[in-house]
Amino acid sequence: MNKLQEANVVVAGGTGGVGEGLVRAFLLEGATVIVPYRHEVRRQRLEEYIGELAEGRLHLFPAELGDEQSVAAFRSNIKEQFGSVDLGVSCIGGWYYGYSLHKMPYDHWQSVIHNNLTTHFLCMRAIVSLMHEQKRGVYVMVNGGAAEYIAPESGAVSIVAAAQLMMARVLKQEAHGTNIRIHSLVAYHPVKTRDRRREVVDDWLTPEEVGDYLTRLYRGEVPDAAKTIHRLYTRQSTHR
Numbered sequence: 511m512n513k514l515q516e517a518n519v520v521v522a523g524g525t526g527g528v529g530e531g532l533v534r535a536f537l538l539e540g541a542t543v544i545v546p547y548r549h550e551v552r553r554q555r556l557e558e559y560i561g562e563l564a565e566g567r568l569h570l571f572p573a574e575l576g577d578e579q580s581v582a583a584f585r586s587n588i589k590e591q592f593g594s595v596d597l598g599v600s601c602i603g604g605w606y607y608g609y610s611l612h613k614m615p616y617d618h619w620q621s622v623i624h625n626n627l628t629t630h631f632l633c634m635r636a637i638v639s640l641m642h643e644q645k646r647g648v649y650v651m652v653n654g655g656a657a658e659y660i661a662p663e664s665g666a667v668s669i670v671a672a673a674q675l676m677m678a679r680v681l682k683q684e685a686h687g688t689n690i691r692i693h694s695l696v697a698y699h700p701v702k703t704r705d706r707r708r709e710v711v712d713d714w715l716t717p718e719e720v721g722d723y724l725t726r727l728y729r730g731e732v733p734d735a736a737k738t739i740h741r742l743y744t745r746q747s748t749h750r
């Protein structure tokens with residue numbers, strides 16, 4: 511199956527600035543979209559943003575992606591209600607700015623590891639194990655330029671982003687010989703999220719444009735679709 515029209519898509523981080531645009535883009539392509547949320551106010555914000563477009567195809571489940579039991583319950587709900595996942599996207603994380611590494615408080619370190627790496631691990635394990643059971647699927651980890659660039663006082667973000675990149679590469683190797691595709695999608699420029707309002711450069715991608723790229727990646731319609739790491743820069747480079 512290669513059309514989002516008939517696809518079940520999980521967007522972890524779908525309540526976030528980039529994630530909500532992915533949700534919208536996938537719904538516009540006719541997908542059924544499943545999103546975990548941890549705060550009621552964020553659920554409402556996403557539902558208001560999506561509005562009528564959902565046509566009953568947006569399904570939200572309370573889940574804390576940093577908690578093993580909660581993620582296990584989320585996985586069971588997906589299996590029971592939808593049977594399978596065709597496309598899983600993790601768009602989780604947050605920025606950190608504070609200290610140089612040698613001065614960074616331990617609790618800050620733990621929080622970055624938890625929010626930007628452990629969540630990815632638990633989410634990936636839930637969805638990719640389902641894909642191994644069903645023997646097919648596409649899993650994409652959305653990442654930022656921090657995976658390859660260094661920003662002082664934000665170094666911990668770069669460390670975990672680089673680890674996410676390696677996670678995708680390991681997963682890809684472990685899926686060798688299966689019908690499962692693993693990708694990392696690295697967006698190098700800031701994305702025009704709703705929260706940025708007017709502080710944007712026109713050539714930056716919108717969250718929906720990142721979603722459109724993911725749709726084409728899922729369908730195998732982007733150049734070098736089989737490669738693990740896909741890099742997005744600006745509108746011009748994406749639509750070339």
Ligand SMILES: NC(=O)c1ccc[n+]([C@@H]2O[C@H](COP(=O)([O-])OP(=O)(O)OC[C@H]3O[C@@H](n4cnc5c(N)ncnc54)[C@H](OP(=O)(O)O)[C@@H]3O)[C@@H](O)[C@H]2O)c1
Nearest residue numbers: 523525526527528575576601602603652653654697700701
């Ligand atoms: N924003 C940009 O300009 C930009 C540019 C390039 C790449 N990216 C990449 O896009 C991805 C998402 O970034 P974003 O800007 O959309 O971030 P965001 O607005 O902060 O959204 C992050 C999402 O992750 C969820 N999340 C974070 N920690 C969690 C936890 N412990 N348990 C469950 N959910 C958790 C948040 O849930 P809540 O809604 O409950 O907080 C939210 O849905 C990141 O990988 C980032 O590197 C972003």
